[in-house]
Amino acid sequence: MNFINAKNISKDFGGVHALKGVYFTVRQGEIMGLVGQNGCGKSTLIKTLAGVWRPDGGTLEIAGQKVENPSPFIAIKLGVSVIYQDLSLFPNLSVLENICLGPIIGDNSLLSRISLYRGKAMEILARLGIDINPDDLVEDLPIAKQQLVAIARALANDSRLLILDEPTTALTRREIIQLFSLLSNLKKGGISFVFISHKLGEILEICDRVTVMRDGSIIGTEEAASLNISQIEGMMLGHALALQKKTAFRSGKEVVLSVEHLSKKNHFLDVSFALHAGEVLGLSGLLGSGRTELASAIFGISPADSGKILIRGKEVRIASVGNAIHYGIAYVPEDRLTQGLVMPHSISNNIVIATLEQYLGRLALLSFQKIGLTVKNWISKLDIKTDDARKAASTLSGGNQQKIVIAKWLAMNPAVLIMDGPTVGIDVGAKRAIYDTIQTNAAQGMAVIVISDDIPELLANCDRILIMHGGRLTVEMPTSEADEESLQRSMEIRSGA
Numbered sequence: 001m002n003f004i005n006a007k008n009i010s011k012d013f014g015g016v017h018a019l020k021g022v023y024f025t026v027r028q029g030e031i032m033g034l035v036g037q038n039g040c041g042k043s044t045l046i047k048t049l050a051g052v053w054r055p056d057g058g059t060l061e062i063a064g065q066k067v068e069n070p071s072p073f074i075a076i077k078l079g080v081s082v083i084y085q086d087l088s089l090f091p092n093l094s095v096l097e098n099i100c101l102g103p104i105i106g107d108n109s110l111l112s113r114i115s116l117y118r119g120k121a122m123e124i125l126a127r128l129g130i131d132i133n134p135d136d137l138v139e140d141l142p143i144a145k146q147q148l149v150a151i152a153r154a155l156a157n158d159s160r161l162l163i164l165d166e167p168t169t170a171l172t173r174r175e176i177i178q179l180f181s182l183l184s185n186l187k188k189g190g191i192s193f194v195f196i197s198h199k200l201g202e203i204l205e206i207c208d209r210v211t212v213m214r215d216g217s218i219i220g221t222e223e224a225a226s227l228n229i230s231q232i233e234g235m236m237l238g239h240a241l242a243l244q245k246k247t248a249f250r251s252g253k254e255v256v257l258s259v260e261h262l263s264k265k266n267h268f269l270d271v272s273f274a275l276h277a278g279e280v281l282g283l284s285g286l287l288g289s290g291r292t293e294l295a296s297a298i299f300g301i302s303p304a305d306s307g308k309i310l311i312r313g314k315e316v317r318i319a320s321v322g323n324a325i326h327y328g329i330a331y332v333p334e335d336r337l338t339q340g341l342v343m344p345h346s347i348s349n350n351i352v353i354a355t356l357e358q359y360l361g362r363l364a365l366l367s368f369q370k371i372g373l374t375v376k377n378w379i380s381k382l383d384i385k386t387d388d389a390r391k392a393a394s395t396l397s398g399g400n401q402q403k404i405v406i407a408k409w410l411a412m413n414p415a416v417l418i419m420d421g422p423t424v425g426i427d428v429g430a431k432r433a434i435y436d437t438i439q440t441n442a443a444q445g446m447a448v449i450v451i452s453d454d455i456p457e458l459l460a461n462c463d464r465i466l467i468m469h470g471g472r473l474t475v476e477m478p479t480s481e482a483d484e485e486s487l488q489r490s491m492e493i494r495s496g497a
Helices: 042-049 072-077 095-106 114-128 143-156 173-188 200-206 229-237 291-298 321-326 336-340 347-352 368-381 398-410 428-443 455-461 484-493
Strands: 002-013 016-027 031-035 057-062 080-083 161-165 192-196 209-214 217-223 255-264 268-276 280-284 306-311 314-316 329-332 416-420 447-451 464-469 472-478
Touching (some): 002 042, 042 057, 042 192, 143 173, 173 200, 268 464, 291 416, 321 329, 347 398, 368 398, 447 455
Parallel strands (some): 280 447
Antiparallel strands (some): 002 057, 255 306
16 A cells, blocks of 8 residues: 555746656555655655645645645644654753654643653653653754654654655664664554665665656666665666775875874874875774864864874974964865855855965955856866856755865865765765765875765775774775775774674
8 A cells, every 4th residue: 555646746946847747656664765866856755745845736645645735734644754854853852842742732732731741752762662761851862862752753743654864874883773673663563764865775775665866757666675776876877876996006105194193082092194195095983983073183173182293294283274274284074064164155155265365466355357267167177066156055955065165175275185974965976076076186196084984985985994993093904905894894893883
């Protein structure tokens, strides 16, 4: 039985065909994977199912009932809940209050006693096997438990279809395994899921079927067991994204950056390594291993307490971001939305913001002609999809936003480029462009550090791979001697997994 039956759904926005005659079904008690490049129509389809958008054509049935006048309220009433990437929880409220908010609002009472809902909330938490104090504030919980609270809230609304948008982005592998176990158990109880992710390996691991979208259309829906990653990529792009292990070590002899016995209390301890010109160095480890904190110290965001940083053999003091930039170090942060971009500002402003001094002319006035030429060059070089550089960065897809961040730092021609999670939350097409950018700049002598937990990504791009655990470097190996299994084992065994 199909819980969702969307037939010939179309949706236009100002002449842009976001959905073109889409047929989409979700069976009762199945996990349906939904994949496609950014801008392919996934978000529009999901918002249509959730009643946010009214389709311009076609019919939608939920739980066997035709939806004539869609709205979020009707979708929730029929059992559809969306758990977005930001979870949309109230951090200053307790777990109990977040779980019971829907039923409280649904009661339409002027006064409500939260104690009346405690029994139902505890029953749901027990059903999910979640060990959480219902009186804890949500903001005090780790992200994995916040996600479980969001699922519990959906079940408190009697949801029978949960749409999960990039649910594993901020989770460790152990937490992902626990989440997948939970989804499988709920599926056995007849709950359905739409699982949206750019991590195609996880799509194949947890989903029963996979629907692929491209340019507002459904390219195909297949049983997950009959697919592999290359086939899905081929459906998404029209061609496969081949990731082959990098075997040739290409770095020069010159050591551009070295750290010696670098330490920061409660974050990392006694870290030492050298980075050569033209080398792509991979840095991995489970979340909490200290990898991002190490990058923040090298870039001067949160300086180390002790140890040395040397640039081309000369010890330097990096106590601020300004110091790091002065010494030719650039940093593409893990969170592009809050740390990498000024979202309301234009694409143009974001590209030149780190290098404004280069565009000063006579009387210390900015040369907008020079700025325009630079912006045009980087939009072309990185294939940033926009028709106007004056548009706000917030209007672009995740992949194009990431390209803007990369352009901003490449514009300063750094000696060292640190990239933390360079392809998190972006589609496979944008990934290919970013991989090409990494290799092109390394070939020209730039030293690059790639921080990632995507092991195929590390194997395809890096010359050496370092693994951190508990704030220490625990493994160093050339890519030619590494494989997916050994790297995954190195991270998980050392964490007690």
